[in-house]
Amino acid sequence: MIQAFFDGLAASGDPARAEHALGYFPTAMRHLGVTTPRLRACLQPLVRAQRAAPDADVVFALWSNGIFEARQAAYQLLESVPRLRRSLSREAVLALAAGNDNWCSVDTYGTYLAGPAWREGVLTDADIAAWSASPDRWLRRTAIVSTIALNIKARGGRGDVPRTLAVCARHVSERDDMVQKGLSWAVRACIEHDAEAVAEFLTEHDAALAGRVKREVRNKLRTGKKNP
Structure with missing residues (x-):
């Protein structure tokens, strides 16, 4: 399911949008140029799965990939699944x-x-x-x-x-x-x-x-x- 998320991100990228975003919030992370609505759509299957069975490893898999939109998705996943967020330790x-x-x-x-x-x-x-x-x-x-x-x-x-x-x-x-x-x-x-x-x-x-x-x-x- 995580790979399906990344595949969806890759298919949704827009190089022109990515270039514009780098001017708006420069980052060392890789920009794909995925719109917010499309990012949410790609994330939705993971949201449903995490509501059923929270797993912090999924959050870290998204966060650590080096893709700007994937890191945003990790934080959005935590916001969408409060039980998952509350499962995190202070250190996490x-x-x-x-x-x-x-x-x-x-x-x-x-x-x-x-x-x-x-x-x-x-x-x-x-x-x-x-x-x-x-x-x-x-x-x-x-x-x-x-x-x-x-x-x-x-x-x-x-x-x-x-x-x-x-x-x-x-x-x-x-x-x-x-x-x-x-x-x-x-x-x-x-x-x-x-x-x-x-x-x-x-x-x-x-x-x-x-x-x-x-x-x-x-x-x-x-x-x-x-x-x-």
Whole structure:
């Protein structure tokens, strides 16, 4: 069944789309240029099989192949089969962060796997703090994006503004573009739960925060939109 998945991916690739994607989120992984709907269709037989009999080895087989879309599929499989995700150990969850070298892989991992695992106590605050302290920009973004699962209803979040802003506070002086964008997203996700705390965060860190972050968060506070 795994081979059938890879065969389906190969048959669904579009070289022109793959070239465009490399410009949008450059990666050392191999892009096939598979559309999201087609990727989901290829994955569906595995989703059905994993719901019946979860097997983490299948996740690692997809994740480790070196194909960008296959890694996305591994994370999507975990999101689609919560029982499979909850079967993973802390060590397995951490291992599945390795090699993420673009914002798309990071954000999918952070919102589908790391964030829920943190929310449910599989990962610890110390694990997130270790990512925050990493010299790897993508792990720092992972720490920030993992907070999305605490606050966005679509990702199972019910609101945890204190923990979110504690993570964000570690990154207020960052000038890396990818980290700044993640920071803005994470802070904005807190607004529906505690807009006052977000406003206080902006005031406290006004001198350190990048202009982009302050602008986008203030826009969201004022108008409900990042870029009105």
